[in-house]
Amino acid sequence: MAALNLSRLIVAAADTIVAHAEELTALDQAIGDGDHGLNMKRGFEAVRSEAEAFAAKPLPEALKAIGTKLVMTVGGASGPLFGTLFMALGKEISAAPDRANLSLAFGKAIEAVAARGKSQVGQKTMLDVLQPVHEALLRGKTATEIADSADAAAEATVPMKALRGRASFLGDRSIGHMDAGARSTALLVRTVAETVGESA
């Protein structure tokens, strides 16, 4: 993973979230409180506006700063969850990560998100995408395979019953809808995989 253009990666990730904001809101309106798309858009626009400043930092510090920015700007429960994902990644990742270091850091970040949300895999959350992506990383899958595994994992939240967050209030009625956080996570994974994949 040489010559990572961090600024380009940040802008690409933010562009993806902004472009899908209405779709994310629609997903969240079905079984949540309908603010996910707007919240994520606000947070990632804030990150995008400072992309150059983040990219000027070493990767670990950049990820921590992006996480903090998301915590402060996304709001809702997604702010701390996505913020924690990036902050925890930054704590564990090296300045020039190889696949082994990335896999390790990603695993630790998933644990941090699970602790923050007091959640686990199988409860119709972003963890249901993060976990398969982690497995794909560990198994040495290509960028395209990783992106595909994220999309499939988000799709697999449709028949799940929500056990955490606002959607859990709906019980069985949460079945049949994709989890908005899982979708956002898959969008981010695909963008990162494709952007990093091109520069690898």
Added chain:
Amino acid sequence: MSNVGIVIVSHSPLVAEGTADMVRQMVGDEVPLAWCGGNGHGGLGTNVEAIMNAIDRAWSEAGVAILVDLGGAETNSEMAVEMIGEPRAQKIIVCNAPIVEGAVMAATEASGGASLREVVATAHELSPS
């Protein structure tokens, strides 16, 4: 002030302010008290920065007990405590209790000079689990 401080965090600023009004009327001014509510953009929700500011306003060396409503308020409050960091973080506890009853009972306990541990235990007694 040496009494434990109370912070009220609701998705709704109206609920947070109303709860704080009830605490003031029933317990008085012997307890540092702050509230926050709303997503910071005019909508319902909770906001980490607002929670950190509320903790500052209600800060006491004896510690601060936070009362929250729905899940996101708890997640955001825990995030706020973590971002405040040590040494203050160890003196801040997010209570597992109903927000209105918890705030009034915790403040009542705090007004008598109880420790943070005692204040939080009083709030937790209200929780079904």
